[in-house]
Amino acid sequence: MNESQKNILEGLEKLYPDAGPELHFSNPYETLVATILAAQCTDARVNQVTPAVFRDFPDAKAMAQTTPEVLFPYVKSCGFKSKAVNIVNACKIIAEKYDGQVPSTLEELTALPGVGRKTANVVLAFSFGIPAIPVDTHVFRVANRLGLSDALTVEETEKQLMALIPRDKWSQAHHWMIYHGRRVCHSQRPDCEGCALKSWCKAAHQEQMINPKADAKKRAQARKARS
Numbered sequence: 001m002n003e004s005q006k007n008i009l010e011g012l013e014k015l016y017p018d019a020g021p022e023l024h025f026s027n028p029y030e031t032l033v034a035t036i037l038a039a040q041c042t043d044a045r046v047n048q049v050t051p052a053v054f055r056d057f058p059d060a061k062a063m064a065q066t067t068p069e070v071l072f073p074y075v076k077s078c079g080f081k082s083k084a085v086n087i088v089n090a091c092k093i094i095a096e097k098y099d100g101q102v103p104s105t106l107e108e109l110t111a112l113p114g115v116g117r118k119t120a121n122v123v124l125a126f127s128f129g130i131p132a133i134p135v136d137t138h139v140f141r142v143a144n145r146l147g148l149s150d151a152l153t154v155e156e157t158e159k160q161l162m163a164l165i166p167r168d169k170w171s172q173a174h175h176w177m178i179y180h181g182r183r184v185c186h187s188q189r190p191d192c193e194g195c196a197l198k199s200w201c202k203a204a205h206q207e208q209m210i211n212p213k214a215d216a217k218k219r220a221q222a223r224k225a226r227s
């Protein structure tokens with residue numbers, strides 16, 4: 001870890017000492033359902049719909065008994081019908097294969113419908129207390145702008161962050177970056193002038209880094225040219 005990265009991580013911890021999940025959930029089943037719904041949707045919107053979902057379908061076995069057609073009106077405001085399909089199908093597998101208990105390994109979770117690596121890592125970190133760094137769009141953007149990673153993909157970003165950040169800080173560091181991405185380091189117009197991390201931030205001194213996705217394409221081309 002270089003000096004800038006050390007200062008950035010210390011700075012993030014000072015800025016967001018109480019950072020935590022903004023989704024509301026209280027057990028692995030609720031974490032799984034809420035996180036599936038949160039894809040391409042705001043946490044605030046998900047928090048509006050989940051009380052009725054958890055009231056009427058209180059666990060995976062109850063959810064497995066319903067159909068996507070019944071569930072969809074509850075979650076319609078969170079987007080695609082495929083989310084309702086995935087939730088019901090995932091719960092059918094959980095009910096049949098795991099006796100209604102959400103599994104606690106990355107492999108088992110990512111084998112469920114609608115559960116990618118990020119969702120699985122959220123469940124592991126916040127329901128089972130297993131250190132993980134779920135990389136969503138905020139974490140990918142902020143980590144690459146700050147220079148905590150120089151990855152081309154979310155998977156690579158996760159690996160680089162796990163190598164850089166002490167294991168006991170993984171889950172918390174994920175929240176620091178989400179908070180910073182939502183409050184300061186916005187996707188389109190990052191508030192670099194108001195950012196407490198500006199003096200160590202790689203992107204603040206390299207205009208092209210402000211858009212990590214576009215920058216990732218350029219770096220991929222550069223890597224290809226070198227190989």
Ligand code: SF4
Nearest residue numbers: 185190192195198201
């Ligand atoms: S200086 Fe700008 S690009 Fe860097 S973390 Fe702060 S807001 Fe984001």
